[in-house]
Amino acid sequence: MDPGSAAPTPLSALGAAGGVGFPALQAARARTAQRCDVARAALARMPRDLDVAVVLLGSWGRGELTSGSDDDVLIVTTGARRPGLQPAMSELEPAFPGGATGAQGTFDDVVTVEELATIGLQEDSNRVLTRRMLVLLESAPLLGADVHRQVLARLLDAYLGGERRDRRPPRFLLNDVIRYWRTIAVDFEAKARAGDDGKWALRHAKLRTSRTMLFAGGLLPLLECHHVTADDAPAVLLGELLQPPTDRIAASFLRYEAVDAGVRTLGAYDRFLALLDDPERRAALERLVRARAREDPTFQECRRLGREIQQGLTALLFEREPLRRLVRQYGVF
Template sequence: MNIERFSKFKSLDAAYKHSASVISSLRRDLESALSESNLKDRLTVVTTGSFGRGEASAESDLDLFIFFDSDKPEDSLLEEKKSIQDVVDRYVKKPAGDTGTFGSEAVVNFSEMLQNLGGDKDFNVLLTRRMLFLLEGKWLYGEERFKAYRTDLLNKYIKAGDPERQISRFLLNDIIRYYRTIATDFEFKVTESSKSWGLRNVKLRFSRKLLYFGGVISVAETAFVAQADKNGLIVEILDKTVLERVQDIGADNPHTLEILNIYQDFLATIECPKNRELLEVVTKDNRTNSDLFLQMREKSKDFSKVLDNWLKLQYPDNENNPHPIHNALIF
């Protein structure tokens, strides 16, 4: 891990280093806290969200969930859950959200992640955990199990008998479905659940969009790779944060710098407590009265254009050898 990779971008650099430092401390302390547990070999603790993306600050909460590989009831984990929460509280002051999707009480048997993909029991919470686990997940405890789980899940999407030298449309379609679900759920959360509108809208325009983009380019990179090598390559790509992927894959792409500069401005804006307060009170009805929101909305349009330009330059859709990602994103 090159901890200095974003050193030219003040806000990105600070967030990247803060995320890495907290994750390192959590890994060390969780290893110690769970060392005496009889269930320690059945537990895997995963973080997603801003810490998983390497863009957390002191104001960030920690999205986590626990894989419990056992037939024992969840009640048998009471001591372990308390130990995990105690460790988290040492380093992260803001509590996790109230949806139940994340936090030390969010316990999942990994087998649930492998069942009913796209079926009638593939509820939003399962889709959310599955996609975030793949696209931005980082292990906090149980590294080897985490890696094995990710490989097992990818094997559900990228199967041994799939056609050679094509992208995984199954995986891509689920990434697309997740992103569209986020956009659709946003309306529900702000209208039916009375969640704040302004800050959520800005995050949707930047961090959620970038997460989606990071999934798309992960799939695109496997387009002309032999089937036997696809899974290993995409695991290697997904081990990186989204910004690491953009920077490494697009090392020679001139639009990479534009992406980093725009995202740097986004992080700098929402890291400022005053800006967060201003955005928190923005509603759908009064949004045109907020100069800050209008500025972020215009920047988000530029962000979309730059991401599109990056994708087109990185994966040319020329007549002689068209890259399949462009057709697959539409059809």
């Protein structure tokens, strides 16, 4: 589904069940859909190889575009890396006039699905892990929806190929999702200790909100495999991963009858998104250094919203059956 689709979603259903909406999230989805339409129109005449997808990541991929969002794009092919592959990143300029960008060069290149499917050991660098996880957990196709789907299916096959046990979360993928979450957290602190203090507060706020939601949005579908056979697991996971993370999370709150907590959790995330969409407050976060964070009201507001999100997700995972047992069985060891 398009990340900004206006069709009924678990997110809108949760908002309706709680008697509230999530105005910032819904506005961000609408903005994402509108910007996707504009971008596709700008690229309408551009040639595209049949094995290539132009994939949106980050807030584009989550359907959460705000006024300050980066344009995070990755070109993925199910074929071989080759000269003349179309489109090249430089050809996306009409769709992204500011230039598609990403931190540490993570999003500014072409990648093959086989490179992404290199899981574990030395070849699986931090960069490969990050790209693979973002494609799996928060991506949406700008062009080449069929190829994007094939990419997800291939990555799931790479993880699940050796898993033949029914009604068990797939360990290989589960461990990698957990590894990715811990890697984000460790790298956050490593950057700060290395003196890379620029945007520390914004990164911290995102770690406690959108990164936390991303992790939970990957964890919950994997735990759902408890309900299905090994044969059905790939299709179930593919269906889940084609939805935005907030829909996966909202669906879990609804499924496990935790509407009250779900409304508060997504409500806190909605407030965070509204805060990020306020240029003045976002700029204040971008300028804030760690030493001043304790007394900064915007940072403290982000901290509180992050705590509320974590409390809600923790309650879902630890106080609802069978999730409580599944986390106990698979979440630590």
